[in-house]
Amino acid sequence: MRTKLNYGLVGGGLDAFIGTVHRIGADFDRIAKLTAGCFSSREEKNRACREFYELDESRVYSSYEEMAEKESRREDGIDFVTIAAPNKIHYKVAKTFLEHGIHVYCEKPLCFEVAEAEELKKIAEEKGLLFGVNYSYSGNNMVKEARELILSGHIGEVIDVNAEYLQEWLIDDIGAGDQTMNKLSVWRKDPGVAGISNCVGDIGTHIENTVAYMTGLKVKRVAAKLDYFGQPLDLNANILVEFDNGAHGVFCSSQVCVGHMNGLVVRIFGTKGAIEWQQENPNILYVTLKGQATQIYNRGMAYVSARSAELNRIPSGHPEGLFAAFANMYKVWTGAVLKKVNGEELSGYDYDFPSIDAGIEGVKFVHACVESSQKDATWVEL
Numbered sequence: 001m002r003t004k005l006n007y008g009l010v011g012g013g014l015d016a017f018i019g020t021v022h023r024i025g026a027d028f029d030r031i032a033k034l035t036a037g038c039f040s041s042r043e044e045k046n047r048a049c050r051e052f053y054e055l056d057e058s059r060v061y062s063s064y065e066e067m068a069e070k071e072s073r074r075e076d077g078i079d080f081v082t083i084a085a086p087n088k089i090h091y092k093v094a095k096t097f098l099e100h101g102i103h104v105y106c107e108k109p110l111c112f113e114v115a116e117a118e119e120l121k122k123i124a125e126e127k128g129l130l131f132g133v134n135y136s137y138s139g140n141n142m143v144k145e146a147r148e149l150i151l152s153g154h155i156g157e158v159i160d161v162n163a164e165y166l167q168e169w170l171i172d173d174i175g176a177g178d179q180t181m182n183k184l185s186v187w188r189k190d191p192g193v194a195g196i197s198n199c200v201g202d203i204g205t206h207i208e209n210t211v212a213y214m215t216g217l218k219v220k221r222v223a224a225k226l227d228y229f230g231q232p233l234d235l236n237a238n239i240l241v242e243f244d245n246g247a248h249g250v251f252c253s254s255q256v257c258v259g260h261m262n263g264l265v266v267r268i269f270g271t272k273g274a275i276e277w278q279q280e281n282p283n284i285l286y287v288t289l290k291g292q293a294t295q296i297y298n299r300g301m302a303y304v305s306a307r308s309a310e311l312n313r314i315p316s317g318h319p320e321g322l323f324a325a326f327a328n329m330y331k332v333w334t335g336a337v338l339k340k341v342n343g344e345e346l347s348g349y350d351y352d353f354p355s356i357d358a359g360i361e362g363v364k365f366v367h368a369c370v371e372s373s374q375k376d377a378t379w380v381e382l
């Protein structure tokens with residue numbers, strides 16, 4: 001029986017944003033070891049990664065195609081690949097690794113087109129491979145607690161959702177501000193690399209997924225207005241949504257809201273109460289039952305659900321944040337891959353990672369928002 005896994009990284013060079021968080025998150029529980037990579041399309045960046053990660057020279061590749069080919073032929077080849085490169089190459093990289101029989105864990109948004117996303121699902125199913133999409137906020141302990149409470153009926157039937165993800169970091173794109181600080185924004189603003197949306201694709205999809213994860217509801221249709229402020233892609237979006245249970249909600253996604261950094265806030269309203277979670281204060285959950293004072297649930301306390309307790313890492317009061325959320329994503333994901341490579345059946349919480357279906361919903365959501373906005377905010381089905 002295997003107890004450890006090998007994994008490879010595509011993207012995630014030393015100067016990259018999220019690849020580093022993946023590596024640290026995956027390392028928390030020491031189940032998956034980084035053993036191979038194609039960290040950059042540039043030779044010198046790849047070499048720097050090899051040294052930093054202390055990898056075998058033969059396992060740092062100049063292209064992801066070569067990596068998939070060679071790793072799939074090795075006895076000790078990688079069990080899964082994490083894709084932490086810009087959106088443009090997600091589909092091609094994921095398809096290549098799936099075709100070589102390697103499980104895939106891909107960053108969001110999954111890919112550009114719905115047909116591509118569905119094709120990836122088909123290949124994964126045909127090959128019996130797992131496919132995870134890194135909607136990382138669902139790894140937060142108190143997001144899991146919110147899901148447990150909502151799905152158990154604690155706040156009754158969901159009747160309304162009010163959620164936002166507000167950032168200010170692209171405010172200088174409006175007008176002639178100083179854009180030198182915005183290294184991260186370079187590819188995000190390029191439709192050829194980011195896809196048909198910047199703001200909705202980058203952070204609106206996090207709202208969509210976090211709400212879906214907490215409530216179990218799917219967005220059925222949207223009426224959206226995206227603001228471009230003269231840029232090729234959107235910087236701000238106000239989205240009216242309708243869920244599959246008939247409830248409505250509002251999603252606000254913005255990169256130009258001064259004073260906000262990573263302000264993902266999700267408020268779920270039910271017939272018996274309400275739940276609120278804030279990404280910048282992630283260790284607590286506000287729970288209000290009708291007619292009662294608001295309760296503050298703290299991560300790690302005796303009253304939280306068994307699921308939340310199981311994924312707790314340090315005592316309450318010591319803040320857990322983004323790295324711990326990624327660690328939980330990897331704990332669940334690597335647990336599932338381990339069962340798969342050992343030929344065991346998966347069930348229940350083994351599947352508590354965002355699946356390819358969640359990735360497909362995200363791609364549909366982006367397309368529906370862009371189309372709705374082009375049609376002056378008329379309703380568009382996903």
Ligand SMILES: NC(=O)c1ccc[n+]([C@@H]2O[C@H](COP(=O)([O-])OP(=O)(O)OC[C@H]3O[C@@H](n4cnc5c(N)ncnc54)[C@H](O)[C@@H]3O)[C@@H](O)[C@H]2O)c1
Pocket residue numbers: 010011012013014015016017018019038039040041045064084085086087089107108109134135136137184187202
């Ligand atoms: N889940 C989250 O919370 C979260 C947060 C940030 C970014 N993301 C997603 O992660 C992805 C990467 O975003 P980022 O901010 O880290 O970008 P980044 O620009 O900081 O890093 C991208 C990395 O990919 C590498 N790369 C580019 N082309 C490559 C190729 N052909 N082969 C191998 N490597 C290549 C670059 O060298 C770089 O190291 C995006 O899809 C983004 O949407 C997700």
